[in-house]
Amino acid sequence: MAMFVHSEIYDFRRSEAESVLSLYQQTMTLKLRGDLSEVGDLAVKLEADPDDEAWLATAASELLARDEVAYVAYVQGETMRAAYPEDAFGDMVGRSINEFSYLYTLAKVTNGFVVEGPIELANGESAFLFVQPIDIDGAYYGEAVMALKADYVIGQLDFTSLEDAGYRYELWAVSPQDGSKDVIAASEGERDFSNAVKMSFNMPTLWTLSIMPANGWVPxxxxxxxxxxxxxxxxxxxxxxxxxxxxxxxxxxxxxxxxLDPETGLLTYGGFVERLGKEASQGQEPQPLTLVCLMVDDFERTALSLGWDARRRYLQEVGDEIAHVVEGDYFAARVSGAGCFVIALRERVEKRALGDLMRGLELALLWKARIDGKKVFCRVRSAAVRYPEDGADPAALVERMVSLLERDRPEGFERKRRG
The missing domain is CATH 1.20.5 (Single alpha-helices involved in coiled-coils or other helix-helix interfaces)
Known part of the structure; x- marks a missing residue:
């Protein structure tokens, strides 16, 4: 369960980070392509009249008056036509773009907007270079170029908002020259972003932004x-x-x-009837049973005369006495609170063997005692039936035997009802 919850938290946090990453990447791309630099405006003016360059020096001067602008240039064909400020970049004028950063050539080859950084300008300053191709009649004509200081661009990309949201970040690009990884910006501390969520996009070099929670996917x-x-x-x-x-x-x-009967350890009558029902319902054919009922005459009166200890000793020995006589598989119960017991053998006992069994049980349960110095014998009587040949309801057969023994109780003996 803990692993399941851990996994659910991990998945939820990654999904949340992916949403943050997507929104941030879209905002960053829009800034880089339009809001940060005015290189697009320069390209539009040059496309309107490529032969009129009189305004360019003034426009460059105005741009360079802003602290974040480090460099403005104009490429015509493959030649650097103008570069400002002239005191820092004037020696680039008239030279081929092949002598400078590959970004100029990349913009020409792709005929599309290019941004890259941080790079080191000719004057040693770290900056982001923005290059916008100039098209005349649908064909490449040249490039408008502008460089913004690296610290300014990084600040405008607002990576602190990611950190405020609890994320570490890394923005890097693949160098088209040697395929190496150039880190553009990264949060301080550990640099292992192998398990971060990532999003790649083209500028047109491949940029990748990775973010992950500062305290881990599952803190x-x-x-x-x-x-x-x-x-x-x-x-x-x-x-x-x-x-x-x-x-x-x-x-x-x-x-x-x-x-279970607490005095004998045998089944109670209710437990016996329940067991009979289960035995009788097993299998498709009824389980043959031989039922023997035993009644100890004058049990209660003798027990009262001898006392509870004698009664308890007799009842505790009933189960053992039955076990000494009965061979085979059986279960037994005490039918009433008096001396009435019933035994169910899981077989059909033949008539002669059944008679021997009944006499053996009567002798085994015979209660021999002395009352006032005289020997007293509590005689045991028995009855037997077979299931299913004597009846389809084994419980009813037991009732029939008990009723028979109660009815035939010798005159003068008490009649006790079953509990």
Missing amino acids: SNWTAALAVGFSALSLLAIGVIVAASRLRRMRRQLEEERR
Whole structure:
């Protein structure tokens, strides 16, 4: 779960950064292509009358009066026609553009706007160079050139807004000369942007802007909080599971206790009937059962005379006595609060063997005791039926045997109802 939430936070933060990056890149491109320099206006004037250059020196002087403007030039064909200020760049006039930065040639070859920087001008100043081709009758004629100081351009691109938004950034371009990576601007500190979101665009050289959160896609304190939170949730979940497991065990235990007679450890009558139903419904054919019911005559009166300890000892031994006699697979129950018991054997016991079994059980459960120095015997009577041949309802068969034994109880013995 913690990994899932971590992944969701990571994906959300990347998606958010991609939106920020897209908006910032569009704004930056618009500034570079139009708002920052006036090289486009120079190109338009030169295209209007390429032979009239009288105004150019005055226009260049006005531009250079602005602190951010470092250089203004006019290229005609492949030759530098004018370069201002003349005291710094006058020696470039009349020379081929092949002697200068590749940007002049790139603008001619692509016949499109070019911006590059920071580059070092002939006077040693760091600047961004803006070059706009001049077309006459749809053909390349020359170039209007303008350079703005690097610090000014970087400031206008407003990278601080990215930092204020919590992002580190790196803007770089691929050099068309040797394919190397030229870093244009980058935030201070670590320079590993391998996991950043990136966007590339042409100026016309390939520029790439990368950004990533300064505190990471999933901040370490968030990760720690997630770990602590989900550890707590895990412990809580484990606690709930353990509690639920204990509750289920308690319920099963209570259910088992409800099915077991506390004095004998045998099934209660309700538990016995439930087991009978399950046994009878197994498989397509009914499971053959032999049911034997045993009733201890005068059980309650004898128990009252002997006391609770004697009663408890007798009842505790009933299960063992039955086990000593019955061979095979069976289950047994105490049918009532008095001395009435029933046994279900998972087989059909033949008549002779059944008679021997019943006599063995009667002898095993015979209660021998002394009351006032006299020997007392609580005789045991039994009845047996077979399922399904004696009836389709095994519970009804048990009821029939109990009723039969109750009815045939010897005169003078108490009749007790089943609990």
